[in-house]
Amino acid sequence: MGVAVRVIPCLDVDAGRVVKGVNFQELRDAGDPVEMAAVYDAEGADELTFLDVTASSGERATMIDVVRRTAEQVFIPLTVGGGIRTPEDVDRMLRAGADKVSVNTAAIARPELLGEMARRFGSQCIVLSVDARRVKEGAPTPSTFEVTTHGGRTGTGIDAVEWAARGQELGVGEILLNSMDADGTRAGFDLELIEKVRRVVDVPVIASGGAGALEHFPPAIRAGADAVLAASVFHFGQLRIGEVKDVLRADHVEVR
């Protein structure tokens, strides 16, 4: 017996409401985040992730309130991402009741931020969120994957696999690996991306992007993921947490 593979529903939150859009561009309302968090907890979710999709345009206080109310009634780990730019943002989220925060764009602009956060709050609560896609234009990166910003629309030319390794060096405790090519397609996880990142980091890797059917989950674990994250397939009831665990269990993967 060892540590169980985690199944993590992600709630994209805009102004205090859960949304999920294909590639983050078409947002659809799917409910109250606090209620949904409680439902996922009851269904056996191993952790919850809240992603503040409109953090850049304000509503920060709303998100803190959502985190506080969720932590009042859900007793499993909660990660919050979106718009985390400074150690003070991390502090506010942890104080509101988050256990981990994920950092994305702000770290691309200034990687040292990850080290500062990890030193102050501990590696265990700093997650590096990497939005990766295959290089479409310009010079290819060594891994063929690059880091993107703006929900996958803007390439940075930074090698996504090297960036994950750099994040670990700087002290993050986990990599949230989002395939922007697979995101919204429901055609399966990007296994090559997971394998490449797994080879260069020994912190946990959460695979995200592309989950559409039960059979998509076991290959992601075989590719090296320690956890799987999905949003819309869970929100719209297309897949249940328990079903994902059953299919993993049948594949000899330990689950809770």
Added chain:
Amino acid sequence: MSRIVVLDYGSGNLRSAERALRRVGADVTVTSDFDAACDADGLVVPGVGAFAHCMEGLNAVRGPQIIGRRLAGGRPVLGICVGMQVLFERGVEFGVEADGCGEWPGTVERIKADVLPHMGWNTVRAPSGSTLFAGLDADTRFYFVHSFGVRRWELEESHAIRPPLVTWAHHGEDFVAGVENGALSATQFHPEKSGDAGAQLLQNWLRDVVG
């Protein structure tokens, strides 16, 4: 209703511990006040992050004295995660050695495993006669998040003292997941984040240790 103090020494998400204890019926205060922490029916010492950093914070609120004074009077203390680790003699993280409270001999050091931090839900092996794990099946999982741990239990058995009950977990190798030693209890995992299983453990502690 048991009066529980969650010791606030600037470490981590104290609200989780507060809420989880309240959920199982405790009257909870989060404070760094010396007298309140000494006088409570039960004291919870949480902790996340680096060992040395937690010890600094703990020393700043005279945490070791609070713990020592409580234990001298047989008053229950529960350490959680780094709050358990600091109860041991010393911690070694990235070559930096720091003194702990020294309630038990032993060293907190980096666990040898392919993937660290050890993050997620794992099973534990509790000894028979355990109070904390009473009523919990052997396949019950608790939420862990740590890279360091106690890899060897060093307290020698003697006839003079009743040996503590030690619970183990495995990730890459075995490490201490829990200790029950009279009034002093500790878990490496986070009961406050372990859903219903964690609630059961906290309830066991409240009912049968704090009383």
